[in-house]
Amino acid sequence: MGVFKGAAVQMRSGTSPERNAADMERLVREAASQGATYVQTPEMTGALIRDKQAVAAAFTTEDKDVVVSTARKLAKELGIFLHVGSTAILRADGKLANRAFLFAPDGALIANYDKIHMFDVDLDNGESWRESASYEPGKEAVVTTIDGARLGFAVCYDLRFPQLFRAEALAGAELLSMPAAFTRQTGEAHWHVLLRARAIENGAYVIAAAQGGLHEDGRETYGHSLIVDPWGRIIAEAAHDEPGVIVAEIDPAQSLAARRKIPNLKNARDFTVNAGEGEAPRLRGAAS
Numbered sequence: 001m002g003v004f005k006g007a008a009v010q011m012r013s014g015t016s017p018e019r020n021a022a023d024m025e026r027l028v029r030e031a032a033s034q035g036a037t038y039v040q041t042p043e044m045t046g047a048l049i050r051d052k053q054a055v056a057a058a059f060t061t062e063d064k065d066v067v068v069s070t071a072r073k074l075a076k077e078l079g080i081f082l083h084v085g086s087t088a089i090l091r092a093d094g095k096l097a098n099r100a101f102l103f104a105p106d107g108a109l110i111a112n113y114d115k116i117h118m119f120d121v122d123l124d125n126g127e128s129w130r131e132s133a134s135y136e137p138g139k140e141a142v143v144t145t146i147d148g149a150r151l152g153f154a155v156c157y158d159l160r161f162p163q164l165f166r167a168e169a170l171a172g173a174e175l176l177s178m179p180a181a182f183t184r185q186t187g188e189a190h191w192h193v194l195l196r197a198r199a200i201e202n203g204a205y206v207i208a209a210a211q212g213g214l215h216e217d218g219r220e221t222y223g224h225s226l227i228v229d230p231w232g233r234i235i236a237e238a239a240h241d242e243p244g245v246i247v248a249e250i251d252p253a254q255s256l257a258a259r260r261k262i263p264n265l266k267n268a269r270d271f272t273v274n275a276g277e278g279e280a281p282r283l284r285g286a287a288s
Contacts, residue, residue: 004147005026005248006175006250007036008209008225010152010238013181014216017046017058017087018030021070023243024084028071031245032078037105038146038250040209041080042225043073043115043156043181046087059088059096068162076107081146085179085209086115086155088135095136100179102144110146113153114138117161141269143171147288149252152204156180159194169202169265174230174255184241187222192234200232203258203265205250212241230258 009027013020024045031039046067047058053193062068067087075082084101091097098115116138141164142153152168154177165176176198182191187210201205205228212223223241227248228234236248259265 003249003251004038004146004149005032005036005247006038006205006207006227006243007031007040007247008207008227008236008238009039010210010212010223010225010242010244011042011043011045011247012215012221012241013042013044013048015047015049015058015213017066020046020209021066024067025070025074027080027243027245028074028080028082028095028225031247032080034245034247036247036273037080038207039076040082040177040179041083041085041269042209042211043086043177043179044211045084045086046216048181048211048217048219048229059090060217061090061092062099065089070102072103072107072109075105079105081105081110083151083176083177083179091136093136097138098131098135098155100148100155100177102151102153103230111141111142111144111153113155114140115155115158116141116164117157119157141167143168146175146246147250149175149250150285152176154178156182162198163244165198165202165204166265169204173202173204174252175205175207175250176202178206180208181219182222183210184220184222187224188275190224191224192226195226195228196232196234199230201257201264203230203262204255205229207250210238212238212243 089099092234150172152173210225212219225238227236236246
């Protein structure tokens with residue numbers, strides 16, 4: 001497995017998929033010009049829209065989506081692995097999926113992933129979100145191969161469910177993806193520590209392309225796109241919420257080295273939980 005350059009594209013997606021696709025193209029070209037052969041964009045690259053009626057009008061099926069078609073074209077033209085962190089896709093059943101796409105250097109679709117964990121929360125100062133009201137959750141974790149490295153998929157709120165990343169690491173992932181649109185409130189509190197924790201726990205690189213700033217629909221996201229190495233060190237950061245690109249070298253051998261030093265994946269053991277009376281609770285996300 002050789003060393004390659006990975007990039008995270010930070011965006012401030014608005015309500016127009018066409019404008020956002022153009023912004024994505026400009027930033028992806030910038031990342032490729034810096035030598036990146038794997039480029040990741042944020043969650044909801046296509047549009048950030050809170051109004052349900054506007055959501056219904058803006059999003060379409062995969063075959064008609066402007067972000068998907070633009071990404072496919074760019075991957076082939078630039079000869080890169082292009083990972084659309086996610087965009088909203090209209091499913092055949094009429095529901096929406098928060099879906100990630102990975103395109104190969106020949107433009108072929110390698111894999112997609114539907115966000116599993118829905119952001120249904122009530123934060124301080126009246127900030128409330130119900131993602132499950134608009135999106136159908138995914139049911140399958142995904143691991144695939146890029147440049148000789150194994151890549152595991154996740155999107156935003158998935159970050160708070162370490163069993164997902166552990167399952168992908170046990171399936172061979174040395175690189176974990178974490179495109180996001182973290183709110184400013186939660187990002188300021190938890191973004192850096194959770195990303196570093198997922199890297200340390202799994203001896204894996206984490207690449208996290210983020211949305212940042214005040215968006216057209218009124219939400220505010222944290223930015224601070226990060227690339228973290230398998231020892232938990234931040235090796236690249238957009239230390240702001242403005243659109244931009246960060247690039248760092250990814251050496252899959254460093255994942256193997258970290259796992260040799262701290263072999264927690266190898267040393268993990270099955271267990272049950274004794275919570276008093278009744279049957280032992282089922283372990284969610286257990287390796288076995």
